[in-house]
Amino acid sequence: MHQSFPSNSPHDTPRSDAERARICAANNADLYQAVFRAHALPDRRTGAFWSSDGIAPPYYSSMTTLDPDATEEQLAEIDRLTESLGRRPGLKDGFSRLDLTDKGFQLLFSASWIWAEPPSRPTPASAAWIRISDAAALHRWEQSWKESGSPTDATVFPPALLSDPDLHVYGRVAGDGFDGGCIVNRSPDVVGISNVFSQMGTLPAFQDAVSLAATAFATGLPLVGYDSGDALEEMTKLGFRSVGELRIWLPEERE
Template structure:
């Protein structure tokens, strides 16, 4: 197994998360751009998504210039994901929305804790009707007046939406996305169920797609505690900054 430093792991986590951003923005038909230092979009983001996420802890001046440029183009509220907690955007009219932790587990560690295996009742979302039902369940904890995941996301071979089916739709689910060095686990949700066993089920489902890759993501609060119980470790911190914009100030 390749030995990676914490700094390596954080970079891999940030890159995998940017891959998911690319997939979601492309599914919406929105412009997006990427280089070695950051990912960004100069079009209004879908709900719960930032317009920029950083990919390098040291390219601070370049990233600050990119934030200034986005501020000149975007009229409404937008967010910046500082993947390494290196940016200070307070003087540019931003406030800290929340801090979170990047998380990581090697597949052998995760399987060793649970024995692996596809969790009962879980399946991949493969058609628009199922996607609609899955997002309705996800949105019970993530309310929004717009659809976040359009049907085009189902055509991306590197993204899988997974859910635990019930007679009424879905009562738990997650998203997994494959990168060259990691499999991302995100958007874990549960309706009326304890978070810890659902998080473990989501991790087991993600392992089925990981093909030996580590599982990565980011969490905070109760979800972070559930992730740690499921075998993840915190490997670094990130920060979400929110600029309210002229329309809301």
């Protein structure tokens, strides 16, 4: 059963897609900030960007952009980070405004910011889903996440993350571990959905992730995230639509 989304919402009626994309980027930066601070890594945030001089955890960038029109400030921060880190940073261009192909970067992938109004009648997630609340369960959850397509030997989600009141980690219990999971994080205007994984069918996992995000903080806020490919197709089936484009850049391999 799909969520029931209203066509209009008091939260959303005055907003353009450009404004929604900014809100999506800000929510994603809130997630980055939470993860980096859980690792005790420094971070810096302005109206133009979020960045960190720490070594980014796997699958995270050292910088994300927050304003489509602040490209000069963003390029200056890329130069500063390059000097600070001793190499070019991985970065998320939240509005596909930076052309870095001749600046020592390679494009990893493009994706879409996605947005849905809060469902008027959220479909309950299956009873197998629980909120992760202790370090041992988080470790098992992360192992399942890695086995589902995000391999790394490093710890990406440290236990300190569980103390953040604006972030919930959910897992679908299977035996002594988990066969699905997601993270949801709350910002002033929206609730974000990320890190959805499943070792079974993908659509039920996305459906349940949306249900959990819609009810996690009892806010009635719009739901957001970013996806590409099959994941974008699945979220579109669940009532989300693209409101902007983003790009992920990495240093060229020769570095």
